[in-house]
Every structure is written in C-alpha cells, then in structure tokens.
Amino acid sequence: MATRFLSGVQPSGNLHLGNYFGAIRQHIALQEMPDSERFYFIADYHALTTVQNADEMRLNTRNVAVDYLALGLDPAKSTFFRQSDVPEVTELTWLLTTVTGMGLLERAVSYKDKVAKGLKPSVGLFAYPALMAADILIYKSNVVPVGQDQVQHIEMTQDMAGYFNQTFKTAVFVRPEPKLSATPKVPGTDGEKMSKSYGNTIDLQMSEKELKKVIMSIKTDSTPVEQPKNPEACTVFALYSLFATDEEAEALAARYKAGGMGYGEAKKMLLDKIVAHFAPYRQKRAELLQRPEHVDEVLKQGAAKARAIARQTLDEAKRACGLL
C-alpha cells in the first residue's frame, strides 16, 4: 500500500523560516516520492485555541493557503484542505478523549509552554493533542512530517491509537511515525527556537526592507571585527547554512575563523540568500492573491476528498464502540 503522509500548519500568523525549513519544504519535496500520497491541511480548529477573532482567522487562513500554493504545493499531487471543512475530526476527538488518561495530556510540553507564556489554559488548549491525534488517525496516516516541537504530540497519537484499538478490540487505527526534516529546529533572531509566539521570526512575506531590518537585528556576540569568530555559535551562520550549498557554508565558516570579517557582512550575505531564494514564491504569491476563487476551489476539492475518507474511518471507529 502507498505510504500516506499527513501534516497540518496552524493559521495563527505569518509563515516563517522555521515553518518552511522545519515542515513545509519537506511537505513539498515529498510530492516527488513514488508510491505515496499526501494530505496537508490548515489547522484552523487548532488555531482557535489562540486566534479568537473572526477577521484575523479568515485572513490568516487565506494567507497560509496562498503561501503553500506559492511555495509549490501541487493540488494534483497533494490533497490540500481546511481542517474545519472536515468536522468529522471533532467527533473522533471525543471518542479518543474517552480512552485517554488525564496524565497523558498533562505531560504535554507544548501545553505547559503555552500556559507558562500566558495563554489561557482552556479545555481546548488542554485537549489540543487529542484533536491532533484525530487529524492523524482519521486519515490512517503512516508518516507525519513535522518540526521537532511536534514529535511529542505524535507519540501521544501512537498511545491514543493503541488505547482505542485495545479498549474496543479493533484494528481501526494505524500507528503513525513522525518524520523530521534535516533542520527540525530553526533558530530565531534571538537564537532561541524561531516561533510566532516568541516574536523572533523572519517571515516569508516580509518585504526586502523589513527583512533587512530584522536580519540586522539578529543577536550576535561582541567579538571585534578583526578577531576570529565561531560559526557554530552564530545564528547568522546557522540561518545562512539553510540556504547555502556545502561549499558556500564552508567558505563562510573559513572567513569566520580567519577573523577580519564583521557580522554585518555575514548578515548582508544572509539577506541576499533569502531575497533570491524566495523571489519565485513572492511572484507566485502576488499572482494567487489576485485569484482568490482559485484558492477557494482548491480547498473545496481537497476537503471533499479528505472528508470521504474521514467519514469512513469515523464510521469504523463508531462501529467499534457500539455507536453504529
């Protein structure tokens, strides 16, 4: 049987380099993998735990859809849809919560982090991993390509699938495995993990002027220009390496170690790389923004395909627990 890949991104703000190098780039690359199929979606039900404004939700959702398509998502190769167009996942979430211990969800690092950062600890935020498990299990996904921060959620999904299958003596759910990209933890401008909620992102949508400003603000140490510098400890170098060929990265590393080069120059090189890399994306994005009906149509067709599968799995699960 073909390997089924599935992943989601929340419409909780603009996409940034962490989302791209941690997740989206591999989502697009997987389109060329033989004997496989892909389901990618905009996780708007999940985003509702943090985005509680209708206009903002609509705008972010449109933006993520346009960005994915502009970055190379091909609707002929990937089923692309909006999570809330498949309401069956919320029903499956309920079934899963009944076999999931409080203790499992209480161990979720991402929940604890979000609460520590001041988010309101709603029931939805707490149950977030159960909804994510439903997303994954309802399509009987085999592999979930994500960044490092989502791995624990996938392990919880494995547990929930096992609890359900055991409790109801069924084999309805398939055990999914996480898949990390080569760069599962991209640093932000302050050197911490790049994340919308840390305000340290470099966004794909930024204009050259905005990019320049944010790149110049990347935190570096105060080694004077003439002194040798350590590329391994430098965020500018880490980000540059994401775009550079091995030879280019080695050349820059050698210049760091030799001394005589300031961080400003490395930042300029990084800016050039980002601008060049995303030039085709910018152009495609501008075109797609003029064709909102096309974007809506892609999502609509994706939803119809996803929903048919979701309905089937949900019915199997309901039958297993005596609800059908």
Ligand code: ADP
């Ligand atoms: P954020 O942390 O900015 O809220 P999301 O939670 O929406 O981003 O993440 C969407 C996808 O991007 C997930 O697969 C996540 O693992 C990945 N991702 C997010 N930030 C990074 C990062 N700094 N490095 C690598 N992958 C990341």
Ligand code: TRP
């Ligand atoms: N929780 C993921 C994130 O914040 C988004 C997501 C929702 C997801 N459902 C999913 C990712 C299912 C992979 C599979 O990035």
